[in-house]
Amino acid sequence: MEEKLLQEAYEKSKDYLYEDSLRFNLLSIIEKDRDEAHVHSKVIYSLLSQNWGKKDKETFLTLFLKEIGIGEEIIYNEKWEVSREKAFDLDTIKGRLDFEIKSKDYIYIIEMKIDAGDQPEQLMRYQKFAKEQHKKYKIFYLTLDGHNASKKSIGEEENLEENEKVEYINISFKEEILNWLGNCLKLVEGKENKSACVNQYIASINKILGEKDTKIKDNILKSVENIKNAISLYGELNDELQVTLENFMSLLKEKLKTRIGNEIIYYKKYVKNYYNYTLDKIPQDYPGLYIVLDKNKSNNSNYYKFVLKLELAPELIGCLGFIKNDSDEKETIPFVSFSKVKKDSSGLYNRCLKKIENLEVEDKLSDNNRAYWYYIKNSKGEIINFKDISLSNKTLLSLMDEETLKEEAKNIATYISNEIVKNMEI
Template identity: 30%
Template sequence: MLNDLHMTDALMEVVSNAREKANRHGERFNIFSILRVHRNEAETHSRFLHELLKPLGRHGEGRAFLQLFLENILGLQASGEGRYRVSRELATEEKRRVDIVIESPDTIVGIELKIDALDQMAQLYDYYHELERRAGGEKRIVLVYLTLDGKSPSAMSLNGLGKEKVVCLSFAEDVSRWLQGCIEKSQHKPALAHAIQQYQQLISNLTGRGGTMNDLVAGELSSDLERFKEALEVEKSLPKAKASVQQLFWQELREALEAQFGVTPSVYGGKSIAAITKDYYTKNRNNKHVGLKIPICSLGDLNICLYVNLYHAIHYGLRVEDTSGIAVSSPDLKGVVRNEMGKGNAVADGEADWLVCYYYNPVAGDDEKIINFDNFSSAAIGLLDDEVRRTLIADMVAHQVELAAQAKALCSR
């Protein structure tokens, strides 16, 4: 499968040495990553940041960390008088929730943080007007959009709200700098300083900043002409090698689904499995979704179908199609499915045209099973092992059979 991909001993040595150096001080031992909560926006990042910002937080440092954030990161003068209130998941009139809100006698700050979640329609627009309503014309309004790299919000989220009304911050630069200040102020409390340092290391890992294996490998290659040439040859082979792994996954998944449902899944987003896997690594994938689908049952003019979709990561679940075979939204049906099945764990689960959507079976899986073909996650690499690949596909198909059975039960009512 990967005959075109050849790693020389010299390149293997570079990677091995970089791995050792990157973990010289135990950087790979990160409690957040070990507990598999490193990408959880609400339960890890929002909670941890909220606890540090709270004047009455368990850190016992009063307003010290909050003041650092307001003054050094947002450029706001923290008043020495008046009460500061820091809250999480502040409900809006639109039944949305602002991740973190900081309120003082003269200022209200709303923070929306993003790790993996996508922007939602009019999200920042609604948040700004909720802050505006609460400010009552008597407080300064600051709306913060916090992402890994500090990117700008989408026009969809702004919904006409001026970009100048949103402060864009990054975990990579702004939060990391603030955390360093918190660590320096916590030296008299070693356990607290170490906890903040662990979170700072998590941010470094998520954003690929400083001292990572990639940095060290790049440094080695950039100073060695022959190894650099060898690496270029490997780079040329990687898209083809990745496509080979992905193609095998789709082929075996299709065979497994056909064996279970008695019908051959159709390919969408391209003419064939070979075509979608080749194009995935050679063409622009913006707004392009590919995968397999099987019709499950009908409700009037609508068909409920099982979809296995790929954009960055594999996700699967139930969607509704109209008579022309186009996926459409069905809010009423989605509400029924939510009551019967609960929510999925994929980002796409929040999109209108998915009834329910998963990365993995929550009963028997975790986020290490997310097959990301874009960054070729560890689960994607694991597909090279025949036994691992077949087990993962079998688990995925078993969950899909359960979803199909639940859909048929709904259709039969």
């Protein structure tokens, strides 16, 4: 019954694709419509940076500033500069701004999230950076639906001073971005190519939101019985993926143990209930497997370990950072901030940061104040997203095949051993 329902869904979806649906946009065709870092960031930056309007005062940028609530008396009296992926490194904080819109007197910072989770104290660091610029500032948190940032991002603790609390504004693709793009269309009315570009992006966003893409559901789920079957099938898929994930991580641990002599920290409970809990909430720390690369020579209160964490965030990524030595088994082991390790154990910090600087990986290392990270891909060079439970996520579903799972675990373990662990040795 399950296979029949899946096949029916697939055949119905093929029929639907012949219609002029939201799925027919370039980002969906190349399977990049959820890629925030390499696609959405570049598209939005390009639109904000181009003067595609008429020869008057309105541009895509002025329309955007209006949409997020900036007054006209500010917009038209300032000269604006837009930056993307702007890195900053102050004495005590570092980070990378998704978007920065600034003028002589104002600075607006935008943090964008589609699938990626929040980084530790991310918005708190942005606020500290903004205050250092000595300008009037606002921080915007852009998500699909306009939800709040996690406590992990804003560093929300009871003992925070009032001036340390993060003030930010929620904006969403569903409201502000789609409203803005609709106004942009009016600005380029009659310009075929520019209008087509904006319309393609609108279709891509609506496809992600899924609000207008309901015809498949209507065709497939025509009865209460089919709805029950679909829910049951989804639950069974969750259970099967949970077993697959546990087997994958356990096998990865065993393959690594046979190839390297390093200490490995991993307990099966780290990924327990991943598909029943982690997908519904943004965890404070994602689960993973830790490979110890270096550590303090003496065991004391400031005893740290430098690790490579294979993290389910929800994509499989490698994180290089420091953890506190702790014999207790926890759900996850949080990274310690670089500034604290530098203060407590400068020798270990300097030694390990030098290793990171000398490390060469396919994708550029990204960093926050607790870890450097990059994607760990499968044998086909694909990112493995453990959160995307859909028939289109063939990269994840392929791991349900026992032989494929074994082969991918072996390939990743070999890569980690030869390209990372070996090259991180002094």
